[in-house]
Amino acid sequence: MRTIGLFLLVGVLILLTGMFQSWNVALGIVNMGLISAILALGVNMQWGYAGLFNVGVMGFVALGGLAAVLVGMPPVEGAWAAGGGRIILALAFGAAVLAGAIYLYKRMTPGAVRTLSLLALLVVGFVVYRRLFDGAVEAVEAVDPALTGYLGGLGLPILFAWPVGALLAAGAAWVIGKTALGLRSDYLAIATLGIAEIVIAVLKNEDWLSRGVKNVIGLPRPVPYEVDLQQDPGFVEQAASFGLDPVVASSMAVKLGYTALFLAVLVVVMWMAQAALASPWGRMMRAIRDNETAAEAMGKDVTRRHLQIFILGSAVCGLAGAMMTTLDGQLTPSSYQPLRFTFLVWVMVIVGGSGNNFGAVLGGMLIWFLWVQVEPLGLMLMQLLSSGLPEGSALKAHLLESAAHMRLFTMGLVLLIVLRFAPRGLIPER
Amino acid sequence: MDFLNGLVTLLNFVVIPATAYGAQLAIGALGVTLVYGILRFSNFAHGDTMAFGTMAVILVTWGLQALGVDLGPVPTALLALPFGILITVGLVLVTDRWVYRFYRVKKVPPVLLVIVSMGVMFVYNGLTRLIIGPDDQRFDDGARFLISARDFKTWSGLDEGLALRTSQAITIVTAVAVVAALFWFLNRTRTGKSMRAFSDNEDLALLSGISPERVVAITWVIVAALACVAGTLYGLDKSFKPFTYFQLLLPIFAAAIVGGLGSPLGAIAGGFVIAYSEVILTYAWKKVLVYWLPESLEPEGLVQLLSTDYKFAVSFAILVIVLLFRPTGLFRGKAL
Amino acid sequence: MSEPYSDRGNKDRSITKSSSAGGTMTQAPERDRPDTSRDGGPVLIGDNMTGGYGGGADILHDCTIAVDSGEIAVIVGPNGAGKSTAMKAVFGMLDVRKGAVRLRGEDITSLRPQERVAKGMAFVPQTHNVFTSLSVEENLEMGAFLRQDDIRATMEQVYDLFPILRDKRRQPAGELSGGQRQQVAVGRALMTQPDVLMLDEPTAGVSPIVMDELFDRIIEVARTGISILMVEQNARQALEIADTGYVLVQGSNAYTGTGKDLLADDDVRRSFLGG
Amino acid sequence: EDVKMGIILGFTGPIESITPFMGQSAELAVSEINEAGGILDGQMIEAIRADSTCVDAAAAQAAAERLITSDGVTAIMGADCSGVTGAILANVAMPNGVAMISPSATSPGLSEAEDNGLFFRTAPSDARQGEVLAEVLKSRGVTDVAVTYTNNDYGKGLSDAFISAFEAMDGTITLSSPHEDGKGDYSAEIGALASAGGSALAVLGYSDQGGKGMIQAALDSGAFDSFVLGDGMYSDQLVADMGDGLDGSYGVIPWSEGEGTEAFNALAEAAGFDPASSYTRESYDAAALLALAMQAAGSTSAADYKDKITEVANAPGEQILPGELGKAIQILADGGDIDYVGATNVELIGPGEAAGTYREYNITGGGFETVQIR
Amino acid sequence: MIVVKDLHRHFGGFRAVDGTSLEIATGSITGLVGPNGAGKSTLFNVIAGVLPPTSGTVMMDGEDITGLPPHELFHKGLLRTFQIAHEFSSMTVRENLMMVPSGQSGETLWNTWFHRARIAQEERDLLKKADEVLEFLTIDHLKDERAGNLSGGQKKLLELGRTMMVDAKIVFLDEVGAGVNRTLLYTIGDAIQRLNRERGYTFCMIEHDMEFIGRLCDPVIVMAEGKVLAKGTIDEIKANEEVIEAYLGTGLKNKESA
Numbered sequence A: 001m002r003t004i005g006l007f008l009l010v011g012v013l014i015l016l017t018g019m020f021q022s023w024n025v026a027l028g029i030v031n032m033g034l035i036s037a038i039l040a041l042g043v044n045m046q047w048g049y050a051g052l053f054n055v056g057v058m059g060f061v062a063l064g065g066l067a068a069v070l071v072g073m074p075p076v077e078g079a080w081a082a083g084g085g086r087i088i089l090a091l092a093f094g095a096a097v098l099a100g101a102i103y104l105y106k107r108m109t110p111g112a113v114r115t116l117s118l119l120a121l122l123v124v125g126f127v128v129y130r131r132l133f134d135g136a137v138e139a140v141e142a143v144d145p146a147l148t149g150y151l152g153g154l155g156l157p158i159l160f161a162w163p164v165g166a167l168l169a170a171g172a173a174w175v176i177g178k179t180a181l182g183l184r185s186d187y188l189a190i191a192t193l194g195i196a197e198i199v200i201a202v203l204k205n206e207d208w209l210s211r212g213v214k215n216v217i218g219l220p221r222p223v224p225y226e227v228d229l230q231q232d233p234g235f236v237e238q239a240a241s242f243g244l245d246p247v248v249a250s251s252m253a254v255k256l257g258y259t260a261l262f263l264a265v266l267v268v269v270m271w272m273a274q275a276a277l278a279s280p281w282g283r284m285m286r287a288i289r290d291n292e293t294a295a296e297a298m299g300k301d302v303t304r305r306h307l308q309i310f311i312l313g314s315a316v317c318g319l320a321g322a323m324m325t326t327l328d329g330q331l332t333p334s335s336y337q338p339l340r341f342t343f344l345v346w347v348m349v350i351v352g353g354s355g356n357n358f359g360a361v362l363g364g365m366l367i368w369f370l371w372v373q374v375e376p377l378g379l380m381l382m383q384l385l386s387s388g389l390p391e392g393s394a395l396k397a398h399l400l401e402s403a404a405h406m407r408l409f410t411m412g413l414v415l416l417i418v419l420r421f422a423p424r425g426l427i428p429e430r
Numbered sequence B: 001m002d003f004l005n006g007l008v009t010l011l012n013f014v015v016i017p018a019t020a021y022g023a024q025l026a027i028g029a030l031g032v033t034l035v036y037g038i039l040r041f042s043n044f045a046h047g048d049t050m051a052f053g054t055m056a057v058i059l060v061t062w063g064l065q066a067l068g069v070d071l072g073p074v075p076t077a078l079l080a081l082p083f084g085i086l087i088t089v090g091l092v093l094v095t096d097r098w099v100y101r102f103y104r105v106k107k108v109p110p111v112l113l114v115i116v117s118m119g120v121m122f123v124y125n126g127l128t129r130l131i132i133g134p135d136d137q138r139f140d141d142g143a144r145f146l147i148s149a150r151d152f153k154t155w156s157g158l159d160e161g162l163a164l165r166t167s168q169a170i171t172i173v174t175a176v177a178v179v180a181a182l183f184w185f186l187n188r189t190r191t192g193k194s195m196r197a198f199s200d201n202e203d204l205a206l207l208s209g210i211s212p213e214r215v216v217a218i219t220w221v222i223v224a225a226l227a228c229v230a231g232t233l234y235g236l237d238k239s240f241k242p243f244t245y246f247q248l249l250l251p252i253f254a255a256a257i258v259g260g261l262g263s264p265l266g267a268i269a270g271g272f273v274i275a276y277s278e279v280i281l282t283y284a285w286k287k288v289l290v291y292w293l294p295e296s297l298e299p300e301g302l303v304q305l306l307s308t309d310y311k312f313a314v315s316f317a318i319l320v321i322v323l324l325f326r327p328t329g330l331f332r333g334k335a336l
Numbered sequence C: 001m002s003e004p005y006s007d008r009g010n011k012d013r014s015i016t017k018s019s020s021a022g023g024t025m026t027q028a029p030e031r032d033r034p035d036t037s038r039d040g041g042p043v044l045i046g047d048n049m050t051g052g053y054g055g056g057a058d059i060l061h062d063c064t065i066a067v068d069s070g071e072i073a074v075i076v077g078p079n080g081a082g083k084s085t086a087m088k089a090v091f092g093m094l095d096v097r098k099g100a101v102r103l104r105g106e107d108i109t110s111l112r113p114q115e116r117v118a119k120g121m122a123f124v125p126q127t128h129n130v131f132t133s134l135s136v137e138e139n140l141e142m143g144a145f146l147r148q149d150d151i152r153a154t155m156e157q158v159y160d161l162f163p164i165l166r167d168k169r170r171q172p173a174g175e176l177s178g179g180q181r182q183q184v185a186v187g188r189a190l191m192t193q194p195d196v197l198m199l200d201e202p203t204a205g206v207s208p209i210v211m212d213e214l215f216d217r218i219i220e221v222a223r224t225g226i227s228i229l230m231v232e233q234n235a236r237q238a239l240e241i242a243d244t245g246y247v248l249v250q251g252s253n254a255y256t257g258t259g260k261d262l263l264a265d266d267d268v269r270r271s272f273l274g275g
Numbered sequence D: 001e002d003v004k005m006g007i008i009l010g011f012t013g014p015i016e017s018i019t020p021f022m023g024q025s026a027e028l029a030v031s032e033i034n035e036a037g038g039i040l041d042g043q044m045i046e047a048i049r050a051d052s053t054c055v056d057a058a059a060a061q062a063a064a065e066r067l068i069t070s071d072g073v074t075a076i077m078g079a080d081c082s083g084v085t086g087a088i089l090a091n092v093a094m095p096n097g098v099a100m101i102s103p104s105a106t107s108p109g110l111s112e113a114e115d116n117g118l119f120f121r122t123a124p125s126d127a128r129q130g131e132v133l134a135e136v137l138k139s140r141g142v143t144d145v146a147v148t149y150t151n152n153d154y155g156k157g158l159s160d161a162f163i164s165a166f167e168a169m170d171g172t173i174t175l176s177s178p179h180e181d182g183k184g185d186y187s188a189e190i191g192a193l194a195s196a197g198g199s200a201l202a203v204l205g206y207s208d209q210g211g212k213g214m215i216q217a218a219l220d221s222g223a224f225d226s227f228v229l230g231d232g233m234y235s236d237q238l239v240a241d242m243g244d245g246l247d248g249s250y251g252v253i254p255w256s257e258g259e260g261t262e263a264f265n266a267l268a269e270a271a272g273f274d275p276a277s278s279y280t281r282e283s284y285d286a287a288a289l290l291a292l293a294m295q296a297a298g299s300t301s302a303a304d305y306k307d308k309i310t311e312v313a314n315a316p317g318e319q320i321l322p323g324e325l326g327k328a329i330q331i332l333a334d335g336g337d338i339d340y341v342g343a344t345n346v347e348l349i350g351p352g353e354a355a356g357t358y359r360e361y362n363i364t365g366g367g368f369e370t371v372q373i374r
Numbered sequence E: 001m002i003v004v005k006d007l008h009r010h011f012g013g014f015r016a017v018d019g020t021s022l023e024i025a026t027g028s029i030t031g032l033v034g035p036n037g038a039g040k041s042t043l044f045n046v047i048a049g050v051l052p053p054t055s056g057t058v059m060m061d062g063e064d065i066t067g068l069p070p071h072e073l074f075h076k077g078l079l080r081t082f083q084i085a086h087e088f089s090s091m092t093v094r095e096n097l098m099m100v101p102s103g104q105s106g107e108t109l110w111n112t113w114f115h116r117a118r119i120a121q122e123e124r125d126l127l128k129k130a131d132e133v134l135e136f137l138t139i140d141h142l143k144d145e146r147a148g149n150l151s152g153g154q155k156k157l158l159e160l161g162r163t164m165m166v167d168a169k170i171v172f173l174d175e176v177g178a179g180v181n182r183t184l185l186y187t188i189g190d191a192i193q194r195l196n197r198e199r200g201y202t203f204c205m206i207e208h209d210m211e212f213i214g215r216l217c218d219p220v221i222v223m224a225e226g227k228v229l230a231k232g233t234i235d236e237i238k239a240n241e242e243v244i245e246a247y248l249g250t251g252l253k254n255k256e257s258a
């Protein structure tokens, strides 16, 4: 009941936005809200089901974004010729060295000999790798750096990027999980946070991969371009029959296209999450979250399950990341900030109600709505505050000037108020 | 001579900056670690508490300067510090009363407090900017250097300079003093022990007659003081800019965690681990090696292990590695 | 400690059997008893307490628990009967909806636990009863948190009672064995030097030799005038030393009487003491 | 009926300290026009601010979306940072057919972005600045420098351009090391750069961000004593803060000498803000150009006025300086032609971006001293 | 049969288990007693894979199981309870039991999406079984209560109940009796004997209640200071001077004679 009421509330908020601001704004919020909901679902799986404190959401989202580039952009021909093969070779070599090191570490008996041979392997491996890699990278990055300077992608339809984004994130999660999942709570948190920073550092600095901070813009789209629609007489006619301006209609049509795609993904993910949670699998996960020692003693392989859920949740984050980059139409690594891509998602999960999938979805939609709307809200707040002051007073001027900073202030205030009235989240776990 | 030149280079570009930065992180991390250790949550508002405290100090400093007060070579801000601390304590206590207490009484799980502290962070963030604006503020006066690079060169006759800033020296001394005091307080005094007892088992603390509100209040007072001191020292050394203080949050958390959450000694150690790993791994060792190695062995390249592009990533990689070998940090923190 | 040693033998008490669990008011045990405390009632009484956890259903139904100075009162009963709940209610750790808690005649129903400590009460809960990250010695110190005088002598007494703790004084209590922890917990409460000592299953998990020590010591403590209220599953031994025994069933007083009487009662033996 | 113009800048976020001035500049142009009677026969322009956050593409798009579809703006002055600018252009401006003029997005990549003729900028692409900077060094006989740049599209693009130009002139780059803005400490970067050596350090960053931190760290440790400064580093505040530490340093800044700039400086000072803060001039020009183009087209629809932007900005026509916007509107209303000079001598070339001239300056005695205009 | 050979477990310099060797015969109910801190729980934890041993081996039916993780031991039929109850506190009492059996098809994600009918069937059976166990332990009225809200003794019962959900070979009980009402405890004792006789479970139990031990256990092993002090029938143990001195104390003797 409460669930339905709250979802209705969000619906009404969005309708109001549509009526008082514009339907385009409302749809824009819905689209990002849907993506946020998926992201929140991913985090909720890790935290709400299994108690894994992943604060590296940003990293997985970014990997999803990378997938969008790698899948969607056309390959840069000259770049492949210049050194694409060699880069792949270098990377494969690097991976082989690491695998060899792990093999040695496992096979040899501990002692000075092992340490030395490991060290030797790694040092030699590193030098050779850099030799192979650096030259190739330089060559690739030299190909028209202002425009390309990277390898490009596969030139496939961008929708393929979504599963690929999930896979990429899952792969990263596997590696991270194998190494760091032994850590408890806050220690795992900071490790994932660190790893996310590393992912972003790679995206920012490996220009051959995705142009680094120079950004990739103009990603292909899964939906038609507004301009094309505006020029399509059929469409214009149809718009007119609804009494709509073709420009407005076109951008709404495009947004609705995204909405449909995102909604479809959300429904599938949600169904899978719900089915899993309501089954013995979900019960087992809750048991593990409650008491790992006891779960282990009851025959549950805690490590494996943690890894499983970590990979799954991260894959969902990667999926959402790819969707987001698709919606943006561009990859801008420097825009990946922990505040926006990790902590805000956490706010969504907790405000929504951790452990509850519907809560996560609600939190995603609601918090995103607020994140966008606190700007005018903050402005309003300041006008309200300063309305009593005499026109032209220095304080009033100062207050109005600071209005922009009320954005985060308002966000904080709203957050605190919501949590005060729903400390276990809006839709608590059972 | 060559050896000395090499040594001075090393000191000037590695040891001194890393130590000072490490100490800055450490004092910040102490605040974080204390909240974690006693109130049991990761306080995201700490960076912005530091910013707020620094702002208070700056405003008082300006006031003092306007009155014509100055301390000679020592920055006036130090005189303003006690006032700043008072203001910060006030803010933090009010926050506790209005915000955190509600959740404490409800015994909510720690993550919720983490999220609540994010809300507080946003509010402080707006507050600071509302009062002093988002801009850079310089407020250090007095002598900037204890030893400046140029003076050192003339004095020693070496090719390389060595610089030590007043603020760096103050920071290092403060860090050591504060951690010693805190360690003593928590482990030797009755109040300190009762705070640890409270964090360990709240109900049982109650049964021993320990007043929770008192413990919490003392904790916040200390934390606010630490935040104010850390922020001010940092601002003196670099400059004050609210946005940077938010950015400091990550390395501060990293430091607190590598050291072992809840452990004051750990916070100090963590600060240095983070600072040193950043500097050492990305330092181009060529210059030092040129002085120290015979000519035949002189390196061709820069002898830089990793480019500074990855500076931030490096410190986090170190952190992850440390945690893999010591899963609850260097000083065995809590795993809640 | 200034309480006079009270006569433990000459008491005329018989088993009172309540009509049904949670039913009508039972005859309150203290009414049969000659007045021993200063103002007429027992030193500590949880009188007709009704209440439960948070917003949940009531666990206690008109439950009355009392202890007089220098006396040992023992509560027994099946698991989940509400014994621990009754103790917590007396100590102010949950809301008592009906009834009252009085200490030396003074109504303390609305006092917070830490205020009750200041009034001379001490409590060892059944679980989570040590500070796991504090050393054994610090645990004991925390027991004496409100005391202003020199605590070293008391600490020595505790160490004499539980010698193993002396060896482990610097070790975090969380690293102790189950029985050792239990000893720390009791030691912590003794450090308070209370007038009323409340123990929730103090002997759970301690070895026979320590258990005997503990019971001996409890008698000794009571002789100095301290009132002792405890829950026990080692019911036979406990009732042997008890002045008053309470059998709780489903949150109500089922039987009340002297320890010996309860031990002699067949019903009680069979249903609650293991034959 | 008012004409609405959006001003999208990062009022919060990493460049929050320069955006207020940029916003004020743009509003200065707007109010100047309004005082002179507005455009299109007395329609007043209403400037509406929105927050681009500089880094959060999604939030920036949402803000732009709201400006256009809810507030009904018909032109956008902004955005500021190249990343969000690209996002707004592709996802909001183009679909809705609204023109935008960015005062400060300087990434070379934006030259090639698909824009349906709707995107312009009053700042030159960094490709050009890199060349100018290299020439300056060469003319001073400097052969080896260390480079540090802010790690974003602007810094990276500028340093790429500079390095390739400098190396083409046989210069040596000892080490090129990025720095992140807003970080706590730059000793690691300075350590590495100092060790690599070089007769000067080229700082291609922001004057109140990492760029400042780098200079501070270099001065404090005595690593470098001469700096070559990119456009983002031009700031009185910086020189004031560093004391005599910057004496002997030099740099370039998109500039225009002459009446236009001076007129703007006077206006800004009268309005009470610092005209020399980064991108204030460009912001004024961007807002002015939008208004003038509307007047020239006689319409507030971008479909009509977008082609007029280049026309009013470039010759032929009567030269228009800051402070003469009223006059310009009158000329246009009378069917005349103007060549908007503005605060930066705007001349739009190629895909609608400023050609830009640069001022080479020295810092001496705590002030800037022009060496020449390139 | 479990064979522990020269097992050590040290904490820093402290030898909690100090060269213990013992055997637990298949089909027996072996009692393990000893003073507080003798190393009994530590020994259990090492056998059950919670703590790695410092040295020494543990064999189960001829197979070396030293250091295997607990979940693998569970699959080999080795179960244990905890001295300090480890319930899943936010789950209901019934769920606490239903989660125990391994190999539930509903624990595989794939099945939760595509084989829902099979899962439903299994769940019905589990539910029935769980309810039976709860009834036996007299806490069936609490089946939908959060396990965290149980009383101290009830949690102990739940610990025991979990071992009754599956077919085990050997069950290690760490003071299940502490805090359990005596009347109920003897019912539990009967159940243990029945499981032992009818289903062939082997039990090894730590307990301080000598009467309870006496009723069930043969043989009884006494540990002290990390080593085995004595082994024998309950009467032998009670008569052993060393054991009396270290563990039983004279009080017991007095009481028995009294």
Ligand SMILES: Nc1ncnc2c1ncn2[C@@H]1O[C@H](COP(=O)(O)OP(=O)(O)OP(=O)(O)O)[C@@H](O)[C@H]1O
Binding pocket: C168, C175, C176, C177, C178, C179, C180, C205, E011, E014, E015, E016, E034, E035, E036, E037, E038, E039, E040, E041, E042, E043, E083
């Ligand atoms: N993590 C640890 N660190 C240090 N010492 C420990 C640790 N765990 C246990 N010990 C010590 O090992 C000894 C044996 O403990 P153990 O729990 O095995 O005793 P026990 O025989 O089960 O006693 P009890 O009957 O009281 O449960 C104790 O003295 C205890 O202090």
Ligand SMILES: Nc1ncnc2c1ncn2[C@@H]1O[C@H](COP(=O)(O)OP(=O)(O)OP(=O)(O)O)[C@@H](O)[C@H]1O
Binding pocket: C053, C056, C059, C077, C078, C079, C080, C081, C082, C083, C084, C085, C086, C126, E142, E145, E148, E149, E150, E151, E152, E153, E154, E155, E179, E181
């Ligand atoms: N925190 C709680 N919240 C809700 N119900 C609780 C809580 N603690 C205990 N209960 C319920 O109250 C009833 C009485 O519990 P209590 O702990 O008082 O029993 P007890 O008599 O001490 O039993 P035991 O001998 O097992 O310790 C039990 O049925 C239990 O389920």
Ligand SMILES: CC(C)C[C@H](N)C(=O)O
Binding pocket: D015, D080, D081, D082, D083, D104, D105, D106, D107, D152, D153, D154, D279
């Ligand atoms: C305002 C400046 C910080 C913008 C910068 N020139 C960019 O393109 O990102």
Ligand SMILES: [Mg+2]
Binding pocket: C083, C084, C085, C126, C200, E151, E152, E153
């Ligand atoms: Mg109990």
Ligand SMILES: [Mg+2]
Binding pocket: C177, C178, C179, E040, E041, E042, E083
């Ligand atoms: Mg034990």
